[in-house]
Amino acid sequence: MFRYIIRRLIQMIPLLIGISILVFLLVHLSPGDPIRMLLGEEATGEDVARLNAVYGFDQPLPTQYFRWATRAIKGDLGVSIRQTIPVNTLIFERLGATLELAIVSVLIAISLGIPIGIFAATRRGSLWDYLSMIVSLIGVSMPGFWLGLMLLSYVALKVDWLPMFGRDASVLNGLWVLVTQFRADVLLNALRYVLLPATALGVSMMAIIARLTRSSLLEVLGKDYIRTAQAKGLKHRVVVIKHGLRNALLPVITIVGIQFGSMLGGAVVTETVFAWPGVGRLVVNAISQRDFPIVQGGVLMMAIIFTFVNLLVDISYALVNPRIRYD
Amino acid sequence: MKKKLPIHHGMARGIEKRLKNTGLFIKRIWSHKQGKIGLTMVGFLVVVAIFAPYIAPFNPYDVAERTTKGLPPSSKHLLGTTINTGQDIFSMLVYGTRVSLIVGVTSGICIAIVGSILGVAAGYIGGLVDSLVMRIVDIMLVIPTLPLVIVLTNVLGRDYWTIILIFVALGWTGLARTIRSLVLVLKNSNYVKAAELAGASRWHIMIRHILPGTSHLLIMSTALSSAGIMVAEAGLSFLGLGDPTAISWGKMLAEAQRGGALLFGAWWWILTPGIGIFLAVFSFMRLGIVMEEIMNPRMQRSSGVYKVFKNLNSAYVEEVFNSMDDYAKIGVTPAFEHGKGEVTHETGLKA
Numbered sequence: 001m002f003r004y005i006i007r008r009l010i011q012m013i014p015l016l017i018g019i020s021i022l023v024f025l026l027v028h029l030s031p032g033d034p035i036r037m038l039l040g041e042e043a044t045g046e047d048v049a050r051l052n053a054v055y056g057f058d059q060p061l062p063t064q065y066f067r068w069a070t071r072a073i074k075g076d077l078g079v080s081i082r083q084t085i086p087v088n089t090l091i092f093e094r095l096g097a098t099l100e101l102a103i104v105s106v107l108i109a110i111s112l113g114i115p116i117g118i119f120a121a122t123r124r125g126s127l128w129d130y131l132s133m134i135v136s137l138i139g140v141s142m143p144g145f146w147l148g149l150m151l152l153s154y155v156a157l158k159v160d161w162l163p164m165f166g167r168d169a170s171v172l173n174g175l176w177v178l179v180t181q182f183r184a185d186v187l188l189n190a191l192r193y194v195l196l197p198a199t200a201l202g203v204s205m206m207a208i209i210a211r212l213t214r215s216s217l218l219e220v221l222g223k224d225y226i227r228t229a230q231a232k233g234l235k236h237r238v239v240v241i242k243h244g245l246r247n248a249l250l251p252v253i254t255i256v257g258i259q260f261g262s263m264l265g266g267a268v269v270t271e272t273v274f275a276w277p278g279v280g281r282l283v284v285n286a287i288s289q290r291d292f293p294i295v296q297g298g299v300l301m302m303a304i305i306f307t308f309v310n311l312l313v314d315i316s317y318a319l320v321n322p323r324i325r326y327d
Numbered sequence: 328m329k330k331k332l333p334i335h336h337g338m339a340r341g342i343e344k345r346l347k348n349t350g351l352f353i354k355r356i357w358s359h360k361q362g363k364i365g366l367t368m369v370g371f372l373v374v375v376a377i378f379a380p381y382i383a384p385f386n387p388y389d390v391a392e393r394t395t396k397g398l399p400p401s402s403k404h405l406l407g408t409t410i411n412t413g414q415d416i417f418s419m420l421v422y423g424t425r426v427s428l429i430v431g432v433t434s435g436i437c438i439a440i441v442g443s444i445l446g447v448a449a450g451y452i453g454g455l456v457d458s459l460v461m462r463i464v465d466i467m468l469v470i471p472t473l474p475l476v477i478v479l480t481n482v483l484g485r486d487y488w489t490i491i492l493i494f495v496a497l498g499w500t501g502l503a504r505t506i507r508s509l510v511l512v513l514k515n516s517n518y519v520k521a522a523e524l525a526g527a528s529r530w531h532i533m534i535r536h537i538l539p540g541t542s543h544l545l546i547m548s549t550a551l552s553s554a555g556i557m558v559a560e561a562g563l564s565f566l567g568l569g570d571p572t573a574i575s576w577g578k579m580l581a582e583a584q585r586g587g588a589l590l591f592g593a594w595w596w597i598l599t600p601g602i603g604i605f606l607a608v609f610s611f612m613r614l615g616i617v618m619e620e621i622m623n624p625r626m627q628r629s630s631g632v633y634k635v636f637k638n639l640n641s642a643y644v645e646e647v648f649n650s651m652d653d654y655a656k657i658g659v660t661p662a663f664e665h666g667k668g669e670v671t672h673e674t675g676l677k678a
Contacts, residue, residue, distance in 0.1 A: 016467045022476070030481040141609035143558050145565055146580060146601035153589045153597055266473050267560045273584070282564060283474050287481055295478065302471040310469070 001315075008311050014312050016304065020072070023299045024065050027292050034081050034290035055081065068296065077297035082289050087297040091279055098278035100171055101271070102263040104194050106201030106256060113206040114252065117213025120182065122240060124218060132210065137208025148200035148273040156196060164273040167193050194320040197274040201267055209252055217248040250317065257313025356614070362621070365613030372607055376424040381453050383418035387574050399593075407596045411586040419574050420599050426575040427607050428489055429562045434494040435553030439545045441499040443538065446506025451514055451533050461507070464500040473562075480568050487570045489561065502548050506541050512515050513540045543622035552616030554608045561604045576600040652671055 035051045036043070042232055052058045056067060068078060077087035116136065120129040154299025156164045171194060174187030220226065221244050229239045286294035356362035362524045374384060384403075385392045396413040398404050408418035411619025451459040514517060514537070522532050563569050579600040583589075588596040 003647070015466055015469060019470055022466070026475070026478045026482055030478065034483075048485055091672075137609070137612075138605070141554070141605050141612060143561055143563060143604050143608075145562060145599075146604060149580060149584060149589075149597050150601065155588065156556065200438075264471065266471075268473055269565055279471065284477055287474075287477050295474075299471060299474045299478070302474065303469055306471055307469050 005311070006313065008314070011306050012311075016300070016309065016327055018067075019303045020296075020300055021065065024068065025061075027295050028061060028064070030287075030290070032290045034292055037290050038081060054150055062181050070295075071115055071296070072300065077300075078293035080286075082286075082291045082292050084104070087293045090282060090294060091301055092276055093296055094279040094282045095168055096172075097276060098264055098267055098271070098280060099268055100194060101197055101276060101278060102200060102260055104171065104198035105205065105263065106260055108198055108208055109202040109206035109259075110256065113209025114213050114249075116206075116210040118217060118240065118245065120210070121214040121217040121221065122236075130216075133214070136210040138208035139203045141212070142204065143269075144200050145269040145273050146205055147203055148197065151196045151200055152273070161192065162196060163193055167277055174286055176266055197270055197276050200273070201263065201270045205255075205263075208255060208259075210253060211249060212252050216251050217244055220244045220248045253316055254313055257309055261309035264305055283286075334379060334614070336411065349589055356617055359621065360615055361616050362617035364456035365610050365617055368606060368610030369614055372428060373422055373423060373612065376428045379421045383415070383421040385415040385418040387414045387419040387422055400595060406599055407593065409582060409586060409596070410588065410591060410593065412580060416579075416596055416599065419579055420603055421578075422574050423579060423600065423603060426487070426570075426573050426609075427557050427560065427604070430491055430494075430575075431553040431607065431611070432549075432559035434491045434498065434556045435549040435551075437495040437496045438502060438552050439549045441495060442502030442505055442548065443541060443545055445499065446503035447510055447533050447537050447541065449503065450507040450510025451537055452529070457507075458501060464504050467497065467500045476559075476634040477566070477568055480563075485568065485570055487573060490560065490570065494559065496555070498552055502544075502552070505544060505548075509541055509544065510537055514538050527609065543619060546622065547615045547619040550611050554615065557604065557607050578602045583644075 033048075035048050035055070035057065039047055049058070059067070063314055070097065071078065072249075075088070077091070078085055079167035080090060083090065093166040113136075116132050120132040122127050152164055156162045159319075169186050169190045171187065171190045174184075177183050177186040217240070221240070225237060226243055229243045230236075232241075264279070266280075267278055270276070270286055271278040271281045274286075277301070283295055283302075287296065337365040353366070356366055380386065384405075392415070393413040394408055394415075396408060396410055398408040398413075400407045404415050404417065406420065409417055409419075410565065414610075445460050449457040475497065479496075480490065483489045519532060519536050522536055527536075528617055560575065561567065561577035561580070564575045565581045567578075567581055569575055571579055577600075580597065583593070583600070586596075588594070
């Protein structure tokens, strides 16, 4: 297992180099001179040239790439052109918000999706089964940002307690206050803000988890060892949960993992609806402003997280199913 | 001259046969309960898209046909008019069908073409082609798609053909991987071996023997990726990154939000484009799943969706479904993909 992890980490290196080159090229090939945009129409050619030299944009592209890449390896992603703040600071500020949103949505999706799936599978063919599967099919086909808009207009506008936009304290901070000072107000306030965006983002995943849990559980429940367990006289619930679910959750875990990785990038539309200060919005805004360092750093960061999440999914696969051995 | 005639005859007969088969196939979908739903809905959308100018009471592209801003629904304006431009919302909705269908279906078909060519080539030819294609796939799969799409629209432009091109460029990877793993199995099957022994050329084997074996995946992929791309396009337009000249459902939603539909209580303006997106995605997904059930008889009906996801090998759905939005993403771990012949969990096939 350890050797497998090491091998995977080594395999990531050429991948990340490839990604960094690709992103770098795409960003630098896009039309629009960032310095011109920053300085505006009146700027003289001399000013533009001087600032270009400051940011190193006057160098040939390979030189620029190597300069950026060697710094990025040391953990320095450069300085934002527009905001003159280190990109690291900007990204880590926003990354927390995006991670929080994604984690809360995954939690919502899991805590609703798996029970719905079990519920439907154990009542196969009944009206409840049918209904929950219809609901989940609707959830799959519904764009999350539209659900977000609907939640805004039907829930947030009607319920005063739920805010419409933005983010206050982080949930983590709220938990910390709860543990150290026994005060729940910070946590509740944070949850208030994250609830609607996380629901909008999580519903499609919940629907998939529900469907997948159901069909996977149905498949497992048809196996011989389940019959054996039932024949032993175990309670139905024990058979389903302990014997069935453990094996049925294998595909569900994969989905949770991969969905989570892509949520970080894909959440940008939901972030836009709720004015959530996430890293996706940071990158999208930076693109329209031609703020190259942010775009490069942001996309690279997302790719790194995505690959790490994939690795974690593979490892958790082995933990859930001991028959799988990576060597 | 005379010698060519039989060939023409053969071709004509081939086409005739194919048409007949297509008819039979549609009939089989129709006899499937879920297929009937999907087919009816897709048919409805296609009719709306084609006859949009006759269905819509106004032409939303025509500036002269704009009226008073922010009218509530009435018999003249079924869904009222927009708050910022005074366009008829119902007509925009009808015309929006065109954008969604054209972008979705065209990208879906192109993805199937590119994915099958590269997947079959990688699987059957192997060697350098295989490693080259699979390395590209590996890289593309770990790049967060949405930021990449946004960067690409910036470089290449934002008209719809460019956007389709971008979706295809990013969407083929997963399908190619799935096709490749299927081809690796077909390659060792007896009928391909027999064809090789009979001296058939590589091209002939790839086109006549391997490609038909992957057709069920391709047809299903077209339907499913069309659905995924419709959502993706809506998300892109919602971010204001779609074709600025076209009226699409995503853009309608963006305008509704910006125009303050929430504040003015114009719920119909937000509700209806979403229903449009939903119907399109839902019907194409239904159709795709039903097609897979029909064409892959080994698949049990009860676990249709699960099997589809399993067969699709993740990556593809991961790309297509989830491409932009938080969408259905079905996964597979790369660990199994390039394994040393262990049975993959996703396909149950020897990799």
